[in-house]
Amino acid sequence: MELKRLAVPAVTALLVLTTGCTGATVQGRPGASGLRDPFFPRAGNGGYQVEHYALDLAYDPADGRLRGTAVITARAEQGLSSFNLDFSGLKVEGVDVQGARARYNRTGSELTVRPARDLKKGEVFRTTVDYAGRPKPVVDPDGSEEGWITTGDAAVGVGEPVGSMGWFPGNHHPSDKATYDVTVTVPDGYEAVSNGELRSRRAVGEGRTEFAWHSPEPMAGYLATVAVGKFKVSTGRTPSGVAVYNAVAPGEAAGSAAALARLPEIVEWGSARFGPYPFGSAGSIVMPAQTLGYALETQTKPVYSGAPDEELVLHEVAHQWFGNSVSPASWKDMWLNEGFATYAEWLWSEDRGGVSAQRRFEAFLAGDTGVDRGAGEDWGAFPPAAPPDAAHISDAPVYYRGAMVLHRIRQEVGDGAFFALLRGWAADHRHGNASTADFTAYAQRLTGHDLKKVWDVWLYGAGRPKG
Ligand code: TRP
Ligand code: ZN
Secondary structure, three states: OOHHHHHOOOOOHHHHHHHHHHOOOOOOEEOOOOOOOOOOOOOOOOOEEEEEEEEEEEEEOOOOEEEEEEEEEEEEOOOEEEEEEEOOOOEEEEEEEOOEEOEEEEEOOEEEEEOOOOEOOOOEEEEEEEEEEOOOEEEOOOOOEEEEEEEOOEEEEEOOOOOHHHOOOEOOOOOOOEEEEEEEEEEOOOEEEEOOEEEEEEEEEOOEEEEEEEEEEEEOHHHOOEEEEOOEEEEEEOOOOOEEEEEEOHHHHHHHHHHHHOHHHHHHHHHHHHOOOOOOEEEEEEEOOOOOOOOEOOOOOOEEEOOOOHHHHHHHHHOOOEOOOEEEOOHHHOHHHHHHHHHHHHHHHHHOOOOOHHHHHHHHHOOOOOOOOOOOOOOOOOOOOOOOOHHHOOOHHHHHHHHHHHHHHHHHHHHHHHHHHHHHHHHHOOOEEEOHHHHHHHHHHHHOOOOHHHHHHHHOOOOOOOO
């Protein structure tokens, strides 16, 4: 499903035609203020797609102030008289489009930009937003915090689901993926870490160091991160040559060592199970304990709140295939992220001679979740492909019943077809977006099995399935 298409009202063909004949300037119309996501209707914006974000940030842990310049290169999908960016908090100091001063105004988390001249359909245009202030957390509907989070002198920007707008302006919906360059200047003695690969690290004078990070693969905004702290950094490579960059809060170094030591092996295992690792590097950002109430699979370098265990590292690395490379078409499709990452935990355990996925499936069915991290949570409360509302997209059914959906498919089609399905799904939608309907259609086509009952009972059915 392409949400963007739904969001564009069918109007101005006539306008374009008439102005085309007279040679007058092309008439644009405002881009939509949201992409009509079923759970976050205002997330993202219509009328354009971003190709690249160049974020130039300066952060000072001493006063918590962030100064940013976001240069957003996008392609207009319609004639545009104005368009929106998602941005909340922080002061906007100026907006340029194609080098010309643009007018703008703000309502809630919508920043509306009116360029000096209309943009033509198909035009690639550059928007520069200068901003500054003390960024704050964004509280999401389930009460968890994203956005910009600080602990002591460390800080981290995280986005899932709608926190990215708290630290940079953008088209913040997972359906609009773009490449990124993130440059961060911090006081000497601090490390600044972001997604992708470190291009340069240099002293820029006045006691500051600049870190330039580059992400050549497309990334959904909610997977972007920046972390600033006095991290211990270690680098290495996986056996097949994927670069690894771990940044760890000093107090968490000892506790993280064992799990992070397994990262190369986990990346290799994932590549064998799911197909080639989708990114140019892997790594971790370990924040002080209690920085966040969760870990997040930020692209190439998941963020952990305190020392992770091996299973959590496995989960976040599995998201690099499922969630990050193959991203959800909407926030209703979260089980495509969490069900898959959870099932990856089950497979990792099984492949290493631990508890089998079948045994875990049976234990969940019998109401004994003691074998899992989801111990005590109600996995059956709602169908994973239809969470009741935005406050439940990260609840137990999305994770555990989502994993059980995959196991039910495996029971139906057998191991050969099932593992081909996992690899095929990752390959087919690599660096793209996919919906639940895309998955069910793909699974049936690839395996040649009629899986309607699995979808009806496990994916969409009300009530707790019995088997
Ligand atoms: N996606 C994360 C994971 O499973 C968890 C997560 C991130 C989360 N942000 C959240 C859970 C906000 C609840 C609320 O690895
Ligand atoms: Zn997850």
